[in-house]
Amino acid sequence: MAEVRAAAQIEKQTQSDRRMRELREQGWVVVGYKDDKSLPMDSYRLVKRGLRLWLGERAERDAISNKLRRQVFARDNNTCVICGISVGDEYPDMPGSKARMTVGHRIPNQRLGGATLENLQTECARCNEPIRNLLKNPDTFEDVEPLLKDLSASELKALMTWIDDGKKTFSKLDLAYAKVRYLSPGELSKAKDFIRKAID
Numbered sequence: 001m002a003e004v005r006a007a008a009q010i011e012k013q014t015q016s017d018r019r020m021r022e023l024r025e026q027g028w029v030v031v032g033y034k035d036d037k038s039l040p041m042d043s044y045r046l047v048k049r050g051l052r053l054w055l056g057e058r059a060e061r062d063a064i065s066n067k068l069r070r071q072v073f074a075r076d077n078n079t080c081v082i083c084g085i086s087v088g089d090e091y092p093d094m095p096g097s098k099a100r101m102t103v104g105h106r107i108p109n110q111r112l113g114g115a116t117l118e119n120l121q122t123e124c125a126r127c128n129e130p131i132r133n134l135l136k137n138p139d140t141f142e143d144v145e146p147l148l149k150d151l152s153a154s155e156l157k158a159l160m161t162w163i164d165d166g167k168k169t170f171s172k173l174d175l176a177y178a179k180v181r182y183l184s185p186g187e188l189s190k191a192k193d194f195i196r197k198a199i200d
């Protein structure tokens with residue numbers, strides 16, 4: 001009991017009762033000394049660990065059907081709406097990496113948002129798990145300054161918009177690439193013929 005209170009930074013019994021209730025709603029199975037007489041006074045036994053919301057774990061993942069997931073990926077062209085990377089692509093700052101797409105929530109809170117097409121968006125695994133990224137040593141401004149110095153004014157303007165919006169907007173070129181690369185072989189060769197003629 002003392003450990004639970006210390007971990008949750010709570011002092012009153014009513015607060016710890018409420019916290020216990022919340023944990024049970026999130027799938028935690030905790031047996032108290034009142035339920036199990038073999039436990040010492042003021043003790044609890046953790047039977048099953050539930051969602052660790054404070055680590056960014058989400059319940060809705062299982063609630064998203066494969067059909068809905070496919071609809072989300074198709075609408076977003078299999079491209080992360082946050083950083084703009086496409087499935088299977090290499091992250092510019094991680095040579096040899098391969099981006100994997102997941103489904104994220106526009107409104108993160110399960111009770112407010114929910115698993116609807118409108119509230120779901122394609123996010124690569126890296127953008128979907130910011131907690132894990134925070135554990136790495138982040139770059140400093142000095143690390144990225146040379147990259148910024150290399151950009152044109154219009155590129156910097158676009159960059160500023162992406163930072164403020166928290167997502168990348170796609171150019172016509174990005175969009176065309178995202179679409180064309182998923183054409184069937186027959187359709188792809190038609191597209192390549194078209195491109196070849198246009199650039200000759």
Ligand SMILES: [Zn+2]
Binds near residue numbers: 081085127128
């Ligand atoms: Zn991303």
